[in-house]
Amino acid sequence: MNCRQAQDLLPAYALGALEPPNVEAVEAHVALCPQCAPVAAGYLRATAALALVAPPTEPPPDLRSRVLQWAAQTPQASPIAAMPEAGGSTVAPRTLLTPWRSLPLWAASVAAAVSLAVAGALLLAVSDLRKEIQQLREDNQGMTETLRQQRDLVYTIAIPGMETTVLRSAGGASKARGMMMVSKDHTWGVVVSQGLELKKSMGYQLWLTRDGQRVNGGVLSVDETGYGYLWVKYPEPLYLYSGVSVTLEPAGGSVWPTTDPVLSAPVQAQ
Amino acid sequence: MSYGALSEEQLIALVQQGDRDALGELYDRRSKAVFGFALHLLRDMAKAEEVTQEVFLNVWLKARTFDPSRGGFNTWVMTMAHHKAIDQMRRIQRQRTALEEAAQDSLVHLDTSSDSPLMGAQKAQEAETVRKALETLPAEQRTVITLAYYQGLSQSEIATRLKQPLGTVKTRMRLAIQKLRVALAPFQEPT
Ligand SMILES: [Zn+2]
Numbered sequence: 001m002n003c004r005q006a007q008d009l010l011p012a013y014a015l016g017a018l019e020p021p022n023v024e025a026v027e028a029h030v031a032l033c034p035q036c037a038p039v040a041a042g043y044l045r046a047t048a049a050l051a052l053v054a055p056p057t058e059p060p061p062d063l064r065s066r067v068l069q070w071a072a073q074t075p076q077a078s079p080i081a082a083m084p085e086a087g088g089s090t091v092a093p094r095t096l097l098t099p100w101r102s103l104p105l106w107a108a109s110v111a112a113a114v115s116l117a118v119a120g121a122l123l124l125a126v127s128d129l130r131k132e133i134q135q136l137r138e139d140n141q142g143m144t145e146t147l148r149q150q151r152d153l154v155y156t157i158a159i160p161g162m163e164t165t166v167l168r169s170a171g172g173a174s175k176a177r178g179m180m181m182v183s184k185d186h187t188w189g190v191v192v193s194q195g196l197e198l199k200k201s202m203g204y205q206l207w208l209t210r211d212g213q214r215v216n217g218g219v220l221s222v223d224e225t226g227y228g229y230l231w232v233k234y235p236e237p238l239y240l241y242s243g244v245s246v247t248l249e250p251a252g253g254s255v256w257p258t259t260d261p262v263l264s265a266p267v268q269a270q
Numbered sequence: 271m272s273y274g275a276l277s278e279e280q281l282i283a284l285v286q287q288g289d290r291d292a293l294g295e296l297y298d299r300r301s302k303a304v305f306g307f308a309l310h311l312l313r314d315m316a317k318a319e320e321v322t323q324e325v326f327l328n329v330w331l332k333a334r335t336f337d338p339s340r341g342g343f344n345t346w347v348m349t350m351a352h353h354k355a356i357d358q359m360r361r362i363q364r365q366r367t368a369l370e371e372a373a374q375d376s377l378v379h380l381d382t383s384s385d386s387p388l389m390g391a392q393k394a395q396e397a398e399t400v401r402k403a404l405e406t407l408p409a410e411q412r413t414v415i416t417l418a419y420y421q422g423l424s425q426s427e428i429a430t431r432l433k434q435p436l437g438t439v440k441t442r443m444r445l446a447i448q449k450l451r452v453a454l455a456p457f458q459e460p461t
Binding site: 008014016040054071074076 | 283286287288290293294297298301302303304305306307309310311315318319322323326327330331332333334335339340341342344345348349351352353356393394396397399400401404415418419420422423424425426428440443444446447450451454
């Protein structure tokens with residue numbers, strides 16, 4: 001599909017009046033076309049405003065808790081697997097696929113192979129996890145969250161083209177280490193760590209270094225066993241940064257680092 | 271953290287990190303609009319509830335695919351609500367064979383709910399502005415918007431129903447949407 005064809009179909013697309021095969025073709029084009037994307041966004045904003053004719057109405061009171069409870073049990077889709085769509089396709093809660101099942105078959109087999117390859121590196125984290133799961137039996141909420149992270153992680157590993165970088169403790173001062181997986185397009189990634197000592201009211205924060213400045217990458221969730229996890233969406237593609245590091249900061253994170261890095265790694269320039 | 275002070279873009283960024291309280295806050299802000307809109311289109315509480323549920327489950331599930339350059343959070347949510355509601359409408363329409371009379375209803379649809387007690391003054395004014403914007407469109411353009419957006423007909427179904435060539439329907443849609451873009455600009459999220 002070229003721009004002329006796409007723009008011919010965009011009004012009907014924004015009005016929801018396009019037949020399915022065309023919807024997919026338009027979305028695929030718009031996702032990659034810098035000319036058509038703003039036109040589509042403008043049309044969609046206009047049609048979303050048409051919804052204002054309806055009076056806002058309170059939904060049934062228990063719906064909120066059902067939605068949140070479902071969310072607690074469901075891992076979020078990765079951006080690469082759920083390729084572009086303007087809120088189109090139907091994913092009914094009843095028929096929700098797990099990330100594994102929503103992967104194409106070839107990806108699942110790549111996943112199996114890649115999982116074997118990284119199994120060694122993750123072995124420690126996994127044995128930590130076993131202990132941890134024991135402890136968490138009573139704490140259902142916490143366990144659900146850990147499982148969510150694990151599934152997320154396995155899912156991330158399964159994506160072809162993920163790059164892996166090892167984070168080491170600065171100067172080999174501690175046993176702490178970490179692993180950073182970065183998407184092919186360098187826009188998001190997952191950081192896992194082990195051996196970080198959990199300290200009260202403190203947290204481990206990820207920093208991205210660029211031109212000597214360090215910007216916030218988020219705070220890892222670390223448990224008693226030292227296993228840490230963070231899903232990161234990089235403000236700019238990762239290759240624009242020169243390195244990443246992790247520092248101990250007050251819980252919730254700091255505006256800039258206040259302690260020396262406990263983990264760090266350079267970023268490969270592209 | 272106080273979520274009340276955060277913008278929807280900040281909240282969706284938290285949802286991307288797996289923050290369910292942020293999802294709750296987005297639900298509190300937008301569920302009434304989504305449910306109200308679905309109810310308006312479907313006239314069925316249970317189906318409107320189903321649509322609302324699917325929309326917010328998708329906000330969670332697909333948070334990481336959300337791209338603000340494609341129209342902002344509200345646009346994303348209302349577009350999902352619209353798609354899911356018309357999916358339902360089409361399902362219902364497939365079950366009924368004789369729905370042709372509905373076409374005659376099309377414009378009644380727009381002015382039924384002007385004075386709901388649940389509607390705040392500002393919301394009522396927004397609804398009024400949208401209705402006015404639709405009224406300023408030439409009748410043939412208003413009809414294609416109504417059949418497509420509020421009744422869930424596809425462009426070829428509209429062509430068949432109006433006995434017009436598909437190209438004519440497309441032109442009317444384009445002209446209408448371009449005018450609405452201007453008329454409804456005050457309600458649209460910034461890029
Ligand atoms: Zn294009």
